[in-house]
Amino acid sequence: MRRKNHHDGPKNKRDMETESPIEGSSSEEWEAEQFEQLVGRHLKQWDDSVTPEIPSIQSLEQLAGDQRDRLRGRLWRDLLLFWVVSGMILSGLVLLVQRDLKLFIIVQVVVLMAACLFVVSPVVRREGRGKWTN
Amino acid sequence: MVTTERRMDDETTMKQAVRGDDRALAILLRDNYSLLYRYMLKVTMNKAMAEDLVQETMLKAIERIGTFQLRSKFSTWLISIGTRLYMDEMRKKERERRWRNAEQAMQSIRFDAAMRQDEWPEALDALGEMPYEIRVPILLKYYYGYAYEEIAKWLDIPIGTVKSRLHNGLKHLRKELSQ
Structure with a gap:
């Protein structure tokens, strides 16, 4: 359900340390890019490794009825x-x-x-x- | 073509669920279970709390399905319920004390990653150590791509506050990870 996903790894430390250069929507894009570089790909990897036990339709139906x-x-x-x-x-x-x-x-x-x-x-x-x- | 059919199926299922069809609702809950669980885990950084909140979100969704107006995706609706429940829980002082042992919760998540022989990056530790008021908008905006307006509504704060939390949070992450 993720709407955005760029998977570039961190380029280098200097990239991470630079301040937002522009105002407005470009600054928003820049911040999103920074997030991807810093945490985004790690979160994606973690997400992929998490496999919850999904309840069956019957048990959810039972839960809905009981509730x-x-x-x-x-x-x-x-x-x-x-x-x-x-x-x-x-x-x-x-x-x-x-x-x-x-x-x-x-x-x-x-x-x-x-x-x-x-x-x-x-x-x-x-x-x-x-x-x-x- | 397949996507259009899928969307129509989803819409039909959602309409049936809103009308009170338990099976349709169960299908929607099952289809969105993984997404909700992964979201709650990232937001709470606490396995036990994430499991509790997934269950509470599902119960709330069952209770409120009649009010769902089909203006958004079902997954978005679930995420909005889960976010509100989490923020409410954290605001309640007593409950906050109960979940205060955040370090222990993080250790459990790290242990699970180690069991799967996965590396646990420093970046996720930095994210986990952030205050929840900053971590939640950061995940919703940059990882899930929701709009400022939606985040502000769910967290019950002004848009300006969302923007400043995002800006400061990112600055903090940059600082932590560059050290």
Whole structure:
């Protein structure tokens, strides 16, 4: 999958020590060439010598199926947890309305403000922005 | 002609995998296994960590295959997931401590090379000794040929930072290897 590959060995020490002569895209090419001279061919040789044990299609299919089952299970567990917690919160709020309306309004305002802050916070907006969708 | 057919096959397999076909996904994972393993090994310079990350990448790919939009090659998608997982792991202090014994990991890789009667060049030692924040962009740019924009997105850093890390990293390599 390598897109670029030049395999010239290191020419000599003086070549390695020279600084980038030009700016812009030529400098980029020069740096790529330097990389090839310094490490590129060694990496290629190492790459070729590494032969991982590739799992069979059956075992990967099994892995995919198991992982999907696990995720489905996790989703149901989360949904159940969501309904239980929601039920508890709603019951608490109903009790609060019946006992003290003023306190209920204060709680609602505080929760609304916290929710707004959470939604506009840059951390939330940045998180997961097209992270796994290439 | 053969290449075009192959590309169409790959595309069909990718579409099937995105639709939830486990067999198609298994084929894609198998076809890209070596590439992913070799990439993770070069990036981590640690066999045990590379194996862990390959497994985590595959699980993440299975989990997220529905969001894959076929805009890039499947291998590129896997590499982006693997890179993000590695950077996240390294950022977590506790995990970093766990993998701190980098020298031991390098020795294990050198030992494997010696068992295969391969020479272990100084250049790879120099690459292994670099901080991971510099080694990763160097490999992605100069060995795999990815664009600055892709690398910046995967590492979650500005393009200017990618460029300066590449420049400084290369300068460091030159200095180390000329001594």
